[in-house]
Amino acid sequence: MALPVTAATPAQAATSGTFAYVTNYVSNTVSVINAATNTVTTTIPVGSRPNWVAVTPDGTTAYTANFVSNDVTVINTATNTVTTTIPAGSRPNWVAVSPDGTTAYVTNSGSNTVSVINTATNTVTTTIPVSAAQGVAFNPDGTTAYVSGSNTVSVINTATNTVTTTIPVGSLPKGVAFTPDGTTAYTANLNSNNVSVINTATNTVTTTIPVGTLPYAVAVSPDGTTAYVTNNGSNNVSVINTATNTVTTTIPVGFSPEGVAFSPGGTRAYVTNYGSNTVSVIDTATATVTTTVTSSSNPIAVATARVPVVATATCPTGHVITGGGYQQSGGAVPPVQVTNRPAGNTWQILADNQNTNYTTVTPYAICTP
DSSP states (O other), X not given: OOEEEOOSSOOOOOOOEEEEEEEETTTTEEEEEETTTTEEEEEEEOSSSEEEEEEOTTSSEEEEEETTTTEEEEEETTTTEEEEEEEOSSSEEEEEEOTTSSEEEEEETTTTEEEEEETTTTEEEEEEEOSOOSOEEEOTTSSEEEEEOSSEEEEEETTTTEEEEEEEOSSSEEEEEEOTTSSEEEEEETTTTXXXXXXXXXXXXXXXXXXXXXXXXXXXXXXXXXXXXXXXXXXXXXXXXXXXXXXXXXXXXXXXXXXXXXXXXXXXXXXXXXXXXXXEEEETTTTEEEEEEEOSSSEEEEEEEEEOEEEEEEOXXXXXXXXXXXXXXXXXXXXXXXEEEEETTEEEEEEEOSSSOOOEEEEEEEEEO
């Protein structure tokens, strides 16, 4: 007879919420900021000189590209611990995760290549030669990736992992970002003090937008109406209206801003200030800095994610899992998004209310002797 059996030890209780992950270049760490309180909750040691960071779409895993140790650190966001380290190419610079979460691309600026990581096995499956390797971003459907180089953007077909064309842009493009509909991409051209606007259907530059001094990174808001560009040399952020491709305002931030990321809901933007050892938190409705979070030595990149509850219930030895579920406690809003799945001899729950902290979930496994 099938019986529901909870874990022999208490199931891992946790609360979901939004977090920002910040790479600290000189201290070789990642700071984890709780977006509900805008405080650093933990600091994770990673590889040498972590440059960029990306989080999987389900919020369970973060990847950092470590520039000097030539590897990638894999972080379990539920426990904020390092689970493995993946060798990459020479001088890994930027990292991006595909929309389906199955692949991570890492640009290797020292070898002008892209390492392709299978996120299920956390191994490099192939290496793609490019003309130069700086920033990288996937388009929303994951069929294409753009890699910025010396004065170009390489377009990669992700099905074949080959470069299909190269787009001339400004001088030394760094950050790349797509609009949510995938029709437009923006590149921040560090040495040209402008942003190239690319029509992704034709892979041509349609216009160029003047911004501040030494634009480094670019991020597009979740609703696609706005692009934020960090200006490393002028200590501010340019706000671009994507309908008109004009700068509507400029937001003062800390010294030498580099990374930028919107919160999943788009109500905030996080900007790393390399020279100030801080992160500026911007209210996107008012385009003003509402708080400043102290990070660690020389923060470069930031990625935000909703981190779900990850909890498991285990069947006794010799039993077979035939199903499972969860029980909610805490009296708060139940999770909106729940994934139930078998994982070995356990039943795993990923639960996310897509807001802030809400409750505790306890999974159970249906076990057949």
